[in-house]
Amino acid sequence: MALDTFAPITALLVISVLVTFIILVISRIFGPHRPTTRKRAPYESGMKPIGPAVRRLPIKFYLIAVLFILFDIEVIFFLPWAVVFRDLGIYGLITMGVFLFILTVGLLYEWKSGALEWE
Amino acid sequence: MEQQCRDLINTLAACMVAGGTDPNLANLLSALLGVVLVATLPLVTVILLIWVERKFAARIQDRLGPNRVGPFGLLQSVADALKMLTKEDITPAGADRFIFNLAPIIAFAVVVLIWAVIPFTPLHVGSDLSVGILYFVGVGSIGAVKVMVAGWSSNNKYALLGAFRTIAQLVSYEVPMILALLIPVMMAGSMSMQDITRAQGGMWYIFASPLAFLIFFISNLAETGRAPFDLIEAESELVAGYNIEYSGFKFGMFMAGEFMHVFTVAVLTAVLFLGGWWGPGVEQIPALGFVYLGLKTMAVYFAMLLIRNTVPRFRIDQVMNFNWKFMVPLSIVVVLVQAFLMRITTSLGLAPNEAGDFVSNLPQTIVLLLGNLAIIAVVLNMIRNRGRQQRLADEAAAAHSDLAHPAGAPAGD
Numbered sequence: 001m002a003l004d005t006f007a008p009i010t011a012l013l014v015i016s017v018l019v020t021f022i023i024l025v026i027s028r029i030f031g032p033h034r035p036t037t038r039k040r041a042p043y044e045s046g047m048k049p050i051g052p053a054v055r056r057l058p059i060k061f062y063l064i065a066v067l068f069i070l071f072d073i074e075v076i077f078f079l080p081w082a083v084v085f086r087d088l089g090i091y092g093l094i095t096m097g098v099f100l101f102i103l104t105v106g107l108l109y110e111w112k113s114g115a116l117e118w119e
Numbered sequence: 120m121e122q123q124c125r126d127l128i129n130t131l132a133a134c135m136v137a138g139g140t141d142p143n144l145a146n147l148l149s150a151l152l153g154v155v156l157v158a159t160l161p162l163v164t165v166i167l168l169i170w171v172e173r174k175f176a177a178r179i180q181d182r183l184g185p186n187r188v189g190p191f192g193l194l195q196s197v198a199d200a201l202k203m204l205t206k207e208d209i210t211p212a213g214a215d216r217f218i219f220n221l222a223p224i225i226a227f228a229v230v231v232l233i234w235a236v237i238p239f240t241p242l243h244v245g246s247d248l249s250v251g252i253l254y255f256v257g258v259g260s261i262g263a264v265k266v267m268v269a270g271w272s273s274n275n276k277y278a279l280l281g282a283f284r285t286i287a288q289l290v291s292y293e294v295p296m297i298l299a300l301l302i303p304v305m306m307a308g309s310m311s312m313q314d315i316t317r318a319q320g321g322m323w324y325i326f327a328s329p330l331a332f333l334i335f336f337i338s339n340l341a342e343t344g345r346a347p348f349d350l351i352e353a354e355s356e357l358v359a360g361y362n363i364e365y366s367g368f369k370f371g372m373f374m375a376g377e378f379m380h381v382f383t384v385a386v387l388t389a390v391l392f393l394g395g396w397w398g399p400g401v402e403q404i405p406a407l408g409f410v411y412l413g414l415k416t417m418a419v420y421f422a423m424l425l426i427r428n429t430v431p432r433f434r435i436d437q438v439m440n441f442n443w444k445f446m447v448p449l450s451i452v453v454v455l456v457q458a459f460l461m462r463i464t465t466s467l468g469l470a471p472n473e474a475g476d477f478v479s480n481l482p483q484t485i486v487l488l489l490g491n492l493a494i495i496a497v498v499l500n501m502i503r504n505r506g507r508q509q510r511l512a513d514e515a516a517a518a519h520s521d522l523a524h525p526a527g528a529p530a531g532d
Binding site for chain 2: 005006007008009011012013015016017019020021023024026027028030031032033034035037039040041042043044045049053054055057058060061064065067068071072075076078079082083084085086087089090093096097100103104107111116118119
């Protein structure tokens with residue numbers, strides 16, 4: 001059962017990676033390859049690159065990432081609930097309503113404390 | 120056996136068994152053939168789509184578009200691909216070579232992988248996963264990984280900054296997208312794409328929940344980096360984002376992946392909200408479903424093209440505010456209201472007992488549609504009130520500054 005459903009996906013993965021890989025190899029063969037120092041320098045609008053490229057990131061991206069992790073995991077919990085929604089009856093509606101309420105309160109708190117402001 | 124072998128396209132495995140092949144080998148071969156077809160379809164369509172896209176944009180901008188290579192310029196994309204093959208492939212100094220080369224492969228392969236669970240006809244689907252929706256969410260999320268990998272490994276400040284912004288946008292819009300996906304799952308009671316399509320025989324879900332469709336559509340525009348959410352690229356304002364250091368066909372991979380992603384989400388929208396392969400006569404001739412799915416997909420795709428070519432670009436703060444302060448709360452409300460109304464219709468005995476029957480779907484659809492319209496009315500009213508308050512505040516501020524500095528007085532004396 002599991003093999004039947006996932007074998008095509010595995011085959012698709014292998015085929016798509018293989019096709020991409022072959023195309024990249026072909027372009028490597030047909031394209032010229034004459035690297036110079038200037039060509040290989042990181043692009044910085046024509047200026048000489050200043051300092052390392054990997055540097056500290058603004059805190060707002062970190063906030064978005066935390067928000068995403070919270071919401072995404074909680075939202076994924078909804079999917080199995082949605083599948084059996086009709087069978088769960090009023091009990092399922094109330095429990096998920098409570099869950100969603102807590103989630104919404106969290107969102108409102110973040111909103112009010114300014115975590116969603118993007119300067 | 121004779122009976123089973125009547126239709127070669129639909130029952131290849133049975134045919135081969137009838138012809139004396141080992142059953143396991145027959146199954147494997149037919150599955151492999153299906154997979155190759157599924158993998159070829161997006162690769163071929165992307166070549167055509169780039170042409171469609173360029174022609175469409177050209178017509179809107181009062182130009183002719185590509186018309187030199189081949190009939191109507193149809194071979195333009197082929198020429199472009201050949202040109203890209205002969206371009207020099209530069210790896211910047213200080214780049215992490217392995218993951219730098221891995222990123223375009225991820226970008227391309229991920230989009231092809233989504234096609235595995237798309238039901239083309241009642242019989243043809245790459246793999247009818249029972250967790251198809253979850254699979255789509257999971258595979259779709261790898262798109263963010265490709266951006267991070269590409270931006271981080273490039274050893275370029277622009278690439279890294281672009282990657283941060285792109286990921287912030289991608290992960291943010293995933294939340295309302297999944298919430299909107301809950302509604303088809305809830306209505307069909309299954310996560311399998313084939314089951315969801317089959318459950319829409321009587322009524323497409325766009326009629327039962329236009330809001331979920333809109334939320335899914337808009338968040339997909341953002342997920343694929345389409346205008347008005349294309350500040351990832353913003354070709355008239357910035358240098359390119361996370362893919363700035365990529366040249367030659369590696370850049371082509373990113374570009375083709377993006378085009379394919381747009382088409383893929385158009386197919387998914389058609390499957391989840393527009394009834395997939397359903398259409399007149401599809402139960403007699405399953406292959407017709409492919410045509411219907413194509414037509415519906417093109418309708419969604421043209422809506423995306425129209426928006427891309429006519430709507431101005433957002434700023435990054437507008438994009439984030441629009442998501443967290445509008446789309447997420449709205450989608451939570453939609454899910455709650457939809458669940459509540461479905462519970463009520465089930466309790467009242469209005470729920471459809473036959474999913475394929477139009478009439479038995481009607482009461483529930485009308486109730487859900489009214490619920491959606493009520494939400495739309497409330498939201499529009501809230502927006503209007505906020506606009507009015509903003510306007511009054513602006514006018515008050517303007518009047519105040521007019522008093523302080525009367526108009527016509529010479530400035531700076």
